[in-house]
Amino acid sequence: MTPSPGAAQPLPAAELLARSHRLGADPRNTNYAGGNTSAKGLAPDPVSGADTELMWVKGSGGDLGTLTEPGLAVLRLDRLRALAEVYPGVEREDEMVAAFDYCLHGKGGAAPSIDTAMHGLVDAAHVDHLHPDSGIALACAAEGEALTAECFGDRVVWVPWRRPGFQLGLDIAEMKRANPRAIGCVLGGHGITAWGDTSRECEENSLSIIREAERFLVKRGRPEPFGPLLEGYGPLPDDERRARAAALAPLLRGLASTDRVQVGHFTDSAPVLDFLARAEHPRLAALGTSCPDHFLRTKVRPLVLDLPASAPLDEVTARFGRLHEEYRAEYAAYYDRHADTDSPAMRGADPAIVLVPGVGMFSYGKDKQTARVAGEFYLNAINVMRGAEAVSSYAPIDEAEKFRIEYWALEEAKLRRMPAPKPLATRVALVTGGGSGIGKAVAHRLAAEGACVVVADVNAGSAAEVAVELGGADRALAVTVDVTDEAAIAAAFREAVLAFGGVDLVVNNAGISISKPLLETTARDWDLQHDIMARGSFLVSREAARVMTGQGLGGDIVYITSKNAVFAGPNNIAYSATKADQAHQVRLLAAELGEHGIRVNGVNPDGVVRGSGIFAAGWGAQRAAVYGVPEEELGEFYARRTLLKREVLPEHVANAVFALTGGELTHTTGLHIPVDAGVAAAFLR
Known part of the structure; x- marks a missing residue:
């Protein structure tokens, strides 16, 4: 039995x-x-x-x-x-x-x-x-x-x-x-x-x-198997090194994604920096990796920058463009040298490993785990080179054998058995206000569809909790950011590109709500409301555009606006005016960023009471008082006044964000999607 x-x-x-x-x-x-x-x-x-x-x-x-x-x-x-x-x-x-x-x-x-x-x-x-x-x-x-x-x-x-x-x-x-x-x-x-x-x-x-x-x-073994230190190739100081890595990350991810979009990983571990600081690293890197498991992940050899750590950034950028062209040509020649009529088609000629002296190693793959593991494998290869050079000389298997492994029919069959990628696989999303309410629901939906998600929130604890819920470091990153602070926003994007290689999808969701009659609305109320939502969305979108144009991969920016952007209601001057500002930012940025393949759209929710951080923070009580209903019945009140008589939940807003970014609306920009269960007065005209 x-x-x-x-x-x-x-x-x-x-x-x-x-x-x-x-x-x-x-x-x-x-x-x-x-x-x-x-x-x-x-x-x-x-x-x-x-x-x-x-x-x-x-x-x-x-x-x-x-x-x-x-x-x-x-x-x-x-x-x-x-x-x-x-x-x-x-x-x-x-x-x-x-x-x-x-x-x-x-x-x-x-x-x-x-x-x-x-x-x-x-x-x-x-x-x-x-x-x-x-x-x-x-x-x-x-x-x-x-x-x-x-x-x-x-x-x-x-x-x-x-x-x-x-x-x-x-x-x-x-x-x-x-x-x-x-x-x-x-x-x-x-x-x-x-x-x-x-x-x-x-x-x-x-x-x-x-x-x-x-x-x-x-x-x-002999000491210093990688040879003497090269002048100018030693590690940059910590802060300078991380800043240089963040500046290079979008460019390098764009180059590594020429054939198919990749997720990135960065490490500046001591063994990597020491290897790149030594005289023998160009020779050894050119010999390629060693164990079959290694070059299946890392490709036959890495792309290595041949400039010192202190080289000006514009010189480095230009040099990487030329090196990438040379790498692709050399990889295609490698394929042509060894392929026969039975060989699988070339899978792409971009590097999986990019080495930058003084800065560190960038690695790439179809998702964060694959990119991280590729980097770990190249670190294994560095350790192998060190050991072999210490007692002899590094002599991996020859190129023809490497090709037989890399383009093995059995490996190709294994790749074909893998499940189809999810719609947002390889995409990196950053969601402001991602620690609660609509932002949390959006973060969960994007992650479920395959995206890596940066959960940005002023509340560090909430952001961290959501990142854990999404699956941890290979799926999500928590960053603490006040969207009124330019430096904090720049720092959040630096963390994002160092964690995942870049950013492709930004959701402007962070916000507060102040519900008061005109005569009770102070200048401070007005400024605070606009600083967080109008100014904050502008600052986040500006930083997102810098990263996205640097990558050259297009992108999506989505604003969570409101039906209040087009609907005039009582006792709501600061909030509704700010939402109207955000709504017009969508139109303006769609017109400006379209030439870079960046689509900008908006979602106009209404009455999202359950699970909403804004409603829980006092907005619910204020709006309930305006409409003369108990606060616990506010969601039902909003639902009764809609055409569909349905309550709107954070998950419904998240569905709209996915609809805009999931690949079906590739030719849509400048659009606002109502998610309000039908409010005739807020119909877009």
């Missing part, structure tokens, strides 16, 4: 998950989503109930540190090992991945990865395949084989580079048979593999290889 969904995990699977989590928790052991682990053992056949020898192995995709049971592929070992008898040879070994499906046990769990053969063919109960920086440093050193022997003796054996696949599994299995004292191997140009009779022994052997390699590189 098939085990019930709530059945306990078999012991080998439970041990495997625990081991995987420990190994994956330490970045010294393997990179994100890199490597795989396995365990062999007995479990009942789902049909006969007889004990069957199985293997649990991390499936395709996923990360060791967060691996769960559904992420394991479960295969019958008898069938898996029998594949060796029908293996057609290295020229056709990609066909073996499809054959793994015929070895699955029951429903089989996750899809088996290309490394399944390595685990199944090696005669050991437990196997770890990992990508530690120290192991890859030996694997990518010019004298890697000799250094491996010097470091480990006969306990760890060298296996020459071979692309991951069935033949590599056969190679490792044969090496283990020929070297019975070996606890593992260094895979040339790739990583390490270790094994053991028990899960604990396997883990201890993996960690022993990694730590011994670390100690060997330190003890045996």
Whole structure:
């Protein structure tokens, strides 16, 4: 019988998950989503109930540190090992991945990865395949084989580079048979593999290889493997460095998005800055990254600025334009050198990694996590280069092999299986007043549609709470900003571009409301109302336009105005006049920014009582008094006076913002959408 969904995990699977989590928790052991682990053992056949020898192995995709049971592929070992008898040879070994499906046990769990053969063919109960920086440093050193022997003796054996696949599994299995004292191997140009009779022994052997390699590189290595410091290439002072990074971020994101829009990530970590300050960094960067996992994320090599840190910004900008053109031409030539009739189409010629001496590293991907991980992988590559150069010279696999990995048909098939992107994927939104009410609802809707969201609010706590609700640092950023303060707005946009690479979509929502008759409205009331909403919207839109024009990717600016922008009601002079100002800003900016592909539109809500920060702060009581209804019935009162007799909620306003920005209204600008359930007096004429 098939085990019930709530059945306990078999012991080998439970041990495997625990081991995987420990190994994956330490970045010294393997990179994100890199490597795989396995365990062999007995479990009942789902049909006969007889004990069957199985293997649990991390499936395709996923990360060791967060691996769960559904992420394991479960295969019958008898069938898996029998594949060796029908293996057609290295020229056709990609066909073996499809054959793994015929070895699955029951429903089989996750899809088996290309490394399944390595685990199944090696005669050991437990196997770890990992990508530690120290192991890859030996694997990518010019004298890697000799250094491996010097470091480990006969306990760890060298296996020459071979692309991951069935033949590599056969190679490792044969090496283990020929070297019975070996606890593992260094895979040339790739990583390490270790094994053991028990899960604990396997883990201890993996960690022993990694730590011994670390100690060997330190003890045996020469100082300053990246060469002497280059004059003028050292890190800029902290504030100057971050300001320069923020100034460059929109330009670089625009260049990196020439073929398809990307999200960005920035780091100025000490290892990156030191690498870029040294004489050998141009040579090493040109050699490209190392482990196959690395250049799948980072592309074959980075784009490197060849100017000192103190170069004037206009000179840097012009130089990046030329370097980007050269990079694209070189990448296209790389593709043409190695592509054949069966190769997938070129996926784009823009860099995934951009290195700026004195400033840091910008990395790019289809979302924030992918961009961040690409940067982490290049940091891994820097560590590998340092280790290899310390004991030998850095010698990654050759370009043709890199191309075979990057444009592998199996990788292409994996990309095609990925779900379609959400409508706002790759877009970065900034929502003012995003900590409550309409702004919070807008932030949630934009994030749900795939956007990265900067939650900007004068209340730091509210902004932080919403950012956590949206999914944390890879999805959202909280910034504290008073929209009447030019410096605070500029700082908020600097944080946004450093977090996500740029800004594409801005929602002017921050506001207050002062409801008083004309004779009771003070000049201070008038100034405060206009400073926050009219002046604040102008300042935010101006900063947004600077970033968006710098990117060259177009963009959206949406104003949350009000039906009061066109409707004349009593006791509301300051608020309604301000909303009319905002409404005309929409028209003016739509006319001015259209040539840059920036669309400017507005949403005119009315009667948004529930969940509204403005109504909760006293506006509700004031308006209820004007209309002579209890405050708790104000929402119903507003609904009764509409044509549709429906109450308007923050989520309805958020729906309109998405309708304007989600990709269907690509030719619409200067529009105001009423979200008021039908107020005839506020019809737009």
